[in-house]
Amino acid sequence: MLSRIGPEDHLKKHGIKTVVHSPGVGSNLEALGAIVKLLRYLLSKRSLFSPIMPYGASDLDISKPEDVPDIQTKLIPVSGIDGPSEATSGVCTFMVCLHRPKSVGSVRLASADSCERPNVHLNFFDMPEDIQVLREGIKLKLLLVERIKAQGYPITDLYLPVSDTDEDIDAYIRKQGRTTFHYACTCRMAPLEEDEVVDDELMVWGVDGLRVADTCVFPGIIAGHMMGLPV
Numbered sequence: 574m575l576s577r578i579g580p581e582d583h584l585k586k587h588g589i590k591t592v593v594h595s596p597g598v599g600s601n602l603e604a605l606g607a608i609v610k611l612l613r614y615l616l617s618k619r620s621l622f623s624p625i626m627p628y629g630a631s632d633l634d635i636s637k638p639e640d641v642p643d644i645q646t647k648l649i650p651v652s653g654i655d656g657p658s659e660a661t662s663g664v665c666t667f668m669v670c671l672h673r674p675k676s677v678g679s680v681r682l683a684s685a686d687s688c689e690r691p692n693v694h695l696n697f698f699d700m701p702e703d704i705q706v707l708r709e710g711i712k713l714k715l716l717l718v719e720r721i722k723a724q725g726y727p728i729t730d731l732y733l734p735v736s737d738t739d740e741d742i743d744a745y746i747r748k749q750g751r752t753t754f755h756y757a758c759t760c761r762m763a764p765l766e767e768d769e770v771v772d773d774e775l776m777v778w779g780v781d782g783l784r785v786a787d788t789c790v791f792p793g794i795i796a797g798h799m800m801g802l803p804v
């Protein structure tokens with residue numbers, strides 16, 4: 574937008590003369606959000622997950638659109654809480670990541686000063702469907718943890734929903750929801766008629782010799798880790 578390509582009204586507001594009016598620039602921000610569940614565990618010689626992870630499952634064909642996963646669950650060996658946590662050591666975090674978010678955010682200029690941070694509106698949880706998917710993910714995680722405890726692993730919960738009712742899980746999601754730093758789609762590749770920004774060779778519509786090659790050109794966010802594609 575500082576290059577004078579973007580939504581004309583918005584650029585004008587910041588005293589920037591528009592070269593190409595491209596309404597899609599900075600819109601359609603898709604971002605992967607996550608909910609964390611923090612646990613404290615004691616070191617054990619046994620693998621924490623080997624008895625229960627369904628690595629052998631082969632009945633999902635992800636070439637079928639209906640089988641593309643909408644959540645990812647992962648375990649990280651540190652606190653995933655944003656900000657200080659009461660736990661400092663011996664903790665791990667179960668993360669439930671929303672992989673096909675319906676909520677869409679935006680990026681807008683705060684001013685015409687290139688040193689000023691833009692206004693990024695992630696707009697997480699705007700669409701009720703996103704909460705619904707995360708709620709199911711949290712329920713799965715709660716079940717996994719119960720099963721791990723039942724195997725005798727010494728785990729203590731640190732942060733989890735007050736109860737397993739939908740209301741308490743939803744409140745927990747809104748409180749603990751955070752970004753996973755995976756952002757895409759703010760200069761989408763699509764036909765010009767759809768107000769999008771780059772063509773199928775990633776050249777900016779209406780500008781000669783300008784190509785964009787990063788995750789902002791994704792037509793939609795991918796259901797997975799994103800680093801591989803721009804690399």
Ligand SMILES: Cc1cc2nc3c(=O)[nH]c(=O)nc-3n(C[C@H](O)[C@H](O)[C@H](O)COP(=O)(O)OP(=O)(O)OC[C@H]3O[C@@H](n4cnc5c(N)ncnc54)[C@H](O)[C@@H]3O)c2cc1C
Pocket residue numbers: 753754755756786787788789798799800801803
């Ligand atoms: C903390 C963190 C953890 C992450 N973990 C993972 C992970 O585990 N797995 C995974 O797949 N992804 C992960 N990601 C996401 C991943 O890093 C991004 O999806 C990926 O880097 C996006 O690539 P990109 O090329 O679109 O943008 P970037 O990697 O951000 O590259 C943009 C480049 O453009 C440069 N630039 C910006 N403005 C200008 C300008 N005006 N002129 C010239 N150059 C400019 C920047 O300096 C930067 O080098 C993580 C991100 C973060 C922040």
